[in-house]
Amino acid sequence: MKLKYELIKNDQSARLGKLKTNYGVYETPMFMPVGTLANVKTLTPEELYEMNSAIILANTYHLWLRPGEDIVAKAGGLHKFMNYNGPILTDSGGFQVFSLARKKDIIEEGVFFKSHIDGKKLFLTPELSIQIQNKLDSDIAMSFDECIPYPASYEYAKESTERTIRWAKRGKDVHNNSNQALFGIIQGGEYEDLRKYSALETVKIDFDGYAIGGTSVGEDKQTMYKMIDYAIKYLPNDKPRYLMGVGEPIDLLEGVARGIDMFDCVLPTRLARHGNAFTRNGRINLKNLKYKEDFNPIENNCDCYTCKNYTKSYIRHLITCDEMLGGRLLSIHNIRFLIKEMEEIREAIKNGNFKEFKEQFISKYKNGD
Amino acid sequence: MKLKYELIKNDQSARLGKLKTNYGVYETPMFMPVGTLANVKTLTPEELYEMNSAIILANTYHLWLRPGEDIVAKAGGLHKFMNYNGPILTDSGGFQVFSLARKKDIIEEGVFFKSHIDGKKLFLTPELSIQIQNKLDSDIAMSFDECIPYPASYEYAKESTERTIRWAKRGKDVHNNSNQALFGIIQGGEYEDLRKYSALETVKIDFDGYAIGGTSVGEDKQTMYKMIDYAIKYLPNDKPRYLMGVGEPIDLLEGVARGIDMFDCVLPTRLARHGNAFTRNGRINLKNLKYKEDFNPIENNCDCYTCKNYTKSYIRHLITCDEMLGGRLLSIHNIRFLIKEMEEIREAIKNGNFKEFKEQFISKYKNGD
Numbered sequence: 188m189k190l191k192y193e194l195i196k197n198d199q200s201a202r203l204g205k206l207k208t209n210y211g212v213y214e215t216p217m218f219m220p221v222g223t224l225a226n227v228k229t230l231t232p233e234e235l236y237e238m239n240s241a242i243i244l245a246n247t248y249h250l251w252l253r254p255g256e257d258i259v260a261k262a263g264g265l266h267k268f269m270n271y272n273g274p275i276l277t278d279s280g281g282f283q284v285f286s287l288a289r290k291k292d293i294i295e296e297g298v299f300f301k302s303h304i305d306g307k308k309l310f311l312t313p314e315l316s317i318q319i320q321n322k323l324d325s326d327i328a329m330s331f332d333e334c335i336p337y338p339a340s341y342e343y344a345k346e347s348t349e350r351t352i353r354w355a356k357r358g359k360d361v362h363n364n365s366n367q368a369l370f371g372i373i374q375g376g377e378y379e380d381l382r383k384y385s386a387l388e389t390v391k392i393d394f395d396g397y398a399i400g401g402t403s404v405g406e407d408k409q410t411m412y413k414m415i416d417y418a419i420k421y422l423p424n425d426k427p428r429y430l431m432g433v434g435e436p437i438d439l440l441e442g443v444a445r446g447i448d449m450f451d452c453v454l455p456t457r458l459a460r461h462g463n464a465f466t467r468n469g470r471i472n473l474k475n476l477k478y479k480e481d482f483n484p485i486e487n488n489c490d491c492y493t494c495k496n497y498t499k500s501y502i503r504h505l506i507t508c509d510e511m512l513g514g515r516l517l518s519i520h521n522i523r524f525l526i527k528e529m530e531e532i533r534e535a536i537k538n539g540n541f542k543e544f545k546e547q548f549i550s551k552y553k554n555g556d
Numbered sequence: 557m558k559l560k561y562e563l564i565k566n567d568q569s570a571r572l573g574k575l576k577t578n579y580g581v582y583e584t585p586m587f588m589p590v591g592t593l594a595n596v597k598t599l600t601p602e603e604l605y606e607m608n609s610a611i612i613l614a615n616t617y618h619l620w621l622r623p624g625e626d627i628v629a630k631a632g633g634l635h636k637f638m639n640y641n642g643p644i645l646t647d648s649g650g651f652q653v654f655s656l657a658r659k660k661d662i663i664e665e666g667v668f669f670k671s672h673i674d675g676k677k678l679f680l681t682p683e684l685s686i687q688i689q690n691k692l693d694s695d696i697a698m699s700f701d702e703c704i705p706y707p708a709s710y711e712y713a714k715e716s717t718e719r720t721i722r723w724a725k726r727g728k729d730v731h732n733n734s735n736q737a738l739f740g741i742i743q744g745g746e747y748e749d750l751r752k753y754s755a756l757e758t759v760k761i762d763f764d765g766y767a768i769g770g771t772s773v774g775e776d777k778q779t780m781y782k783m784i785d786y787a788i789k790y791l792p793n794d795k796p797r798y799l800m801g802v803g804e805p806i807d808l809l810e811g812v813a814r815g816i817d818m819f820d821c822v823l824p825t826r827l828a829r830h831g832n833a834f835t836r837n838g839r840i841n842l843k844n845l846k847y848k849e850d851f852n853p854i855e856n857n858c859d860c861y862t863c864k865n866y867t868k869s870y871i872r873h874l875i876t877c878d879e880m881l882g883g884r885l886l887s888i889h890n891i892r893f894l895i896k897e898m899e900e901i902r903e904a905i906k907n908g909n910f911k912e913f914k915e916q917f918i919s920k921y922k923n924g925d
Binding site: 224225226228229230231253254258261262268269270479480482496497498500501503504505507508510511512514515 | 593594595597598599600622623627630631637638639848849851865866867869870872873874876877879880881883884
């Protein structure tokens with residue numbers, strides 16, 4: 188079965204919806220934890236289930252290199268390989284075009300990379316990306332795109348956006364996995380007419396869902412919000428909308444307010460490994476001396492495993508000593524924080540008070556105690 | 557309550573016993589996982605309980621430096637600080653005399669260290685070690701000793717062994733925690749008369765248990781077994797005997813055969829972080845190419861979380877990519893392997909067939925499939 192989206196309710200532009208997947212029905216808006224290399228760093232599937240995770244991400248480029256899509260296919264697909272009994276979305280490798288390739292490595296046919304592992308020359312095409320994803324057997328495959336850097340000239344953004352649309356068509360033509368949905372990705376940089384053009388042309392190709400890409404690449408918040416606004420009005424109401432690479436607590440609210448259904452970001456796990464935790468009163472750094480004798484949990488009202496069992500003093504000790512358990516405990520808290528935020532967002536939409544919820548959340552998060 | 561030992565049954569020199577602790581009754585012989593810095597690296601207490609762990613270790617020297625014994629005491633002791641609801645043994649810092657100090661840094665009063673963290677000069681004495689352990693509030697404290705290097709001259713070993721006995725007396729004199737047992741440590745290097753002398757003198761001081769120290773410091777196996785033989789016959793039957801720093805599967809059997817009740821070692825977790833796993837057919841390295849498409853668990857009959865849920869191919873992928881989950885999954889397997897081995901050893905002693913069990917285990921372990 189391919190994924191099916193059902194819009195349940197609007198609260199202004201915010202949307203409450205349902206995603207039917209091969210692994211159960213999940214409500215949107217949702218936050219998707221990132222498991223680039225077929226694991227959410229330091230965590231087991233059981234820990235993710237306990238956090239009420241739904242879809243998680245994995246990355247086509249990384250799994251193509253290691254262990255290789257054929258190994259994953261032989262294992263019975265990504266779910267069996269990594270033992271995750273829930274829906275998985277695979278990113279196409281498009282973000283790695285942005286982060287690993289140079290402009291001159293991008294040609295009509297595809298993208299030359301130097302492997303980030305051994306420097307070996309690699310060539311990834313829209314067709315190959317989709318074929319790899321077919322083999323990985325994720326629930327949602329993403330079209331291969333170029334994530335345009337910021338800032339980029341209008342000329343470059345136009346050329347790249349048009350190419351991404353051609354790549355999307357090529358990818359769809361070879362897509363061949365009846366259990367896998369395929370999403371298109373809207374690009375266009377910061378330019379209103381290019382975002383509009385990209386949205387209209389990508390929707391014409393007819394995908395199972397639409398992502399807004401090219402955000403969180405160095406632009407300011409107002410520009411990011413505009414990138415969403417420029418495109419989202421041209422997306423169909425009956426398909427899910429996914430804002431790629433966004434996971435700041437406030438940005439989740441701003442995305443939902445604009446009609447986004449799905450988010451992903453490495454932020455909660457990356458921050459965790461550096462000793463940082465989300466709280467309703469803003470981000471804190473556990474390395475701070477003031478937590479040395481703080482025998483309270485990170486957040487008193489948090490329902491995560493970490494907050495139910497450990498103090499800031501203990502987590503600070505682990506982080507200070509580079510003990511991996513510290514990053515693991517903070518990853519649990521940070522991911523649960525974002526998933527819980529989404530649960531409360533959905534509740535607010537149900538109750539028709541999303542706007543009030545958003546304002547209160549942001550005020551507390553920005554101003555602290 | 558202080559720990560109480562009860563000898564249940566002998567099978568030749570092997571002993572089946574019970575340790576009554578403030579956290580329940582546990583059978584011996586037992587393997588104790590090492591949690592140097594108040595955590596067994598990468599693992600939570602729940603994961604240790606699931607492996608049927610009993611006592612775990614923590615280290616006085618390391619916790620003295622970070623976070624400091626006063627922080628742990630303010631948290632309510634080590635159990636509350638690290639959230640471990642089972643018995644804890646603290647090593648005295650004596651092994652760090654071996655691994656971090658030089659001979660000339662050891663004086664009658666105590667030992668000068670350079671902090672392994674910032675190079676700061678530190679001075680640890682037998683009294684201070686015990687006072688720190690009193691504050692940590694572990695269930696078993698260890699006397700402060702010098703772990704003699706191997707090889708060492710007879711003259712040096714004699715001088716050091718005599719000093720360790722004086723240190724043991726000084727430590728016992730200041731010990732002041734009615735919930736905490738205190739163990740003496742037998743030294744004497746490879747010398748029969750020194751081991752005998754150390755055992756007799758240490759037993760005279762009257763401890764709650766006795767450890768054999770100074771093994772696993774570079775000596776060959778036969779020398780290690782002799783170090784046990786020289787001392788153990790002088791230890792009382794009604795007190796537990798602990799062989800420090802030993803955790804090779806075959807050495808556990810050889811220790812039990814000589815009358816040892818308790819073992820500890822960093823080996824299972826250290827091997828795990830380097831991609832190695834214990835199996836009944838010997839040690840394997842998961843980095844080996846032959847596991848790339850091996851979709852079987854590490855061991856088919858293993859009851860650990862890792863073997864019930866993951867393949868060698870997946871674990872190899874995680875280890876190859878330096879994903880911490882790999883080391884975590886292997887730590888679970890390796891610790892459970894040793895705990896399971898001890899369970900089977902106890903069963904064999906109950907059944908009076910320890911000798912046969914030992915021979916079969918060693919034959920399989922040494923010869924592989």
